[in-house]
Amino acid sequence: MRTEGGLPPMAGPVAPDLADPDDPAAWHELAPLAVHGVRRRRRLDLTAHDGLLDVDAMFRDTYVDSDGDETVVHEYGLTAGIDAATFTVVTVAAQPRVLPWVECPLAGASAERLVGTDVRAVRGLVGGAFRGISTCTHLNDLLRSLGDVEALAAALGKNVGAVRPVSL
Known part of the structure; x- marks a missing residue:
């Protein structure tokens, strides 16, 4: 920004298709x-x-x-294990995939700070405590999505035995 007066151009790899031929309903x-x-x-x-x-x-x-060409600018994955009775985060891991800055991949470790947290409190916690260079606003957005687990679990409970996962 100092030398050019603005952000560098967005340059990432060409975006592979997210569609899964084995799950045609996965993406609209x-x-x-x-x-x-x-x-x-x-x-x-x-x-x-x-x-x-x-x-x-x-x-x-x-x-x-x-x-x-459609190119990827940011991409993170996230896996988590949530206690079904208490909605407490048991495990969580972020997978940095495509990120624009060299510092960005290190932010993935901040996800582990959610272990022991009730997912119903994640949005507020991330919004208040996940700041600065230890994390990333893009990852934080993904972490806040864990706040939807309770609603999805309710839908899953109505469809026990369904082969497909419940998606949001």
């Missing part, structure tokens, strides 16, 4: 982005077994460059 169809358009896609899947709720979540921010 989206119109292609226009040149210089941006988009965030999110997924939060929840499955239950042995008293735990397993979370598999991710988000991806993309940008369409002047050549019309």
